[in-house]
Amino acid sequence: MTMNLARCVGVLASLTVGTGLAEARPLKAVASFTVLADMVRVVGGDKVEVRSLVGPNGDPHTFEPAPDDARALKAADVVFVNGLGLEGWMDRLIVASGYKGTPIVASTGVAPLQMEDDGKVVIDPHAWNSAANGMIYVAVIAKALAAADPEDRAIFETNADRYEAELSHLDAETKAAALGVPVARRKILTTHDALGYFAKAYGIEILAPLGISTEQEPSAATVAALITQIKNDGIKTYFLENSNDPRLIAQIARATGARPGGELYVESLSKPDGPAATYLAMFKWNADLIVKAMSEKN
Ligand SMILES: [Zn+2]
Numbered sequence: 001m002t003m004n005l006a007r008c009v010g011v012l013a014s015l016t017v018g019t020g021l022a023e024a025r026p027l028k029a030v031a032s033f034t035v036l037a038d039m040v041r042v043v044g045g046d047k048v049e050v051r052s053l054v055g056p057n058g059d060p061h062t063f064e065p066a067p068d069d070a071r072a073l074k075a076a077d078v079v080f081v082n083g084l085g086l087e088g089w090m091d092r093l094i095v096a097s098g099y100k101g102t103p104i105v106a107s108t109g110v111a112p113l114q115m116e117d118d119g120k121v122v123i124d125p126h127a128w129n130s131a132a133n134g135m136i137y138v139a140v141i142a143k144a145l146a147a148a149d150p151e152d153r154a155i156f157e158t159n160a161d162r163y164e165a166e167l168s169h170l171d172a173e174t175k176a177a178a179l180g181v182p183v184a185r186r187k188i189l190t191t192h193d194a195l196g197y198f199a200k201a202y203g204i205e206i207l208a209p210l211g212i213s214t215e216q217e218p219s220a221a222t223v224a225a226l227i228t229q230i231k232n233d234g235i236k237t238y239f240l241e242n243s244n245d246p247r248l249i250a251q252i253a254r255a256t257g258a259r260p261g262g263e264l265y266v267e268s269l270s271k272p273d274g275p276a277a278t279y280l281a282m283f284k285w286n287a288d289l290i291v292k293a294m295s296e297k298n
Pocket of ligand 1: 193
């Protein structure tokens with residue numbers, strides 16, 4: 001009697017899941033932002049269903065969660081965060097959602113860098129912009145997924161091995177391409193403060209444009225200082241994060257001969273039809289644009 005009931009419930013459960021006979025439902029994973037969610041997706045394959053809290057093109061530093069996000073978090077089997085101070089909003093959301101687990105910190109094992117934020121020295125959270133660090137993330141993710149779903153451990157490990165090999169290749173390729181540029185030209189001008197790990201890993205100097213990152217509307221003096229800086233440093237291409245002022249861009253271009261380098265994706269993936277829909281694509285996109293910018297002769 002009891003056996004039959006148990007079997008009955010079992011049959012019902014597998015029908016509800018609907019993925020075929022005796023197949024377990026995919027693990028429900030939540031990741032804080034798109035770059036991390038993509039890594040979990042690659043390592044988890046079809047054994048894991050991943051939701052990113054911050055969406056494509058979103059800012060992972062600030063996030064306004066919807067009720068739906070709290071529900072997803074509460075129902076998650078495993079939750080991934082970047083750590084290193086990126087997700088200042090996460091603790092509040094966890095408490096509000098009622099999620100009882102402990103998030104996995106994907107950057108565990110990374111050697112942290114420091115950066116300046118509003119005049120204060122803080123830990124730089126953008127560690128994924130070194131592909132070698134990406135490999136550390138992947139290993140942490142594979143281990144956490146295996147702990148949550150031991151039956152599929154071999155699958156996670158195989159996926160992670162393949163992914164790490166791709167990242168290792170990308171890391172070596174980026175290093176070779178960057179180091180192929182003469183050292184005097186191995187510098188870029190950018191407002192993206194998310195490129196510290198990239199610069200360190202690939203031997204690049206980042207120049208911050210004077211004034212531009214802190215002022216909404218740069219003054220004439222700021223623009224003049226920027227133009228002098230671009231000329232003095234021999235910058236041929238510049239990357240401005242919020243370069244939505246076409247007049248400023250045109251003015252700098254006219255006065256210096258330097259060109260805007262295009263859009264970098266440094267802390268958020270593009271939409272699926274964009275140029276940076278995965279972590280690998282994003283990394284390669286940025287590396288190609290930056291190396292191209294540094295290689296430009298005149
Ligand atoms: Zn950032």
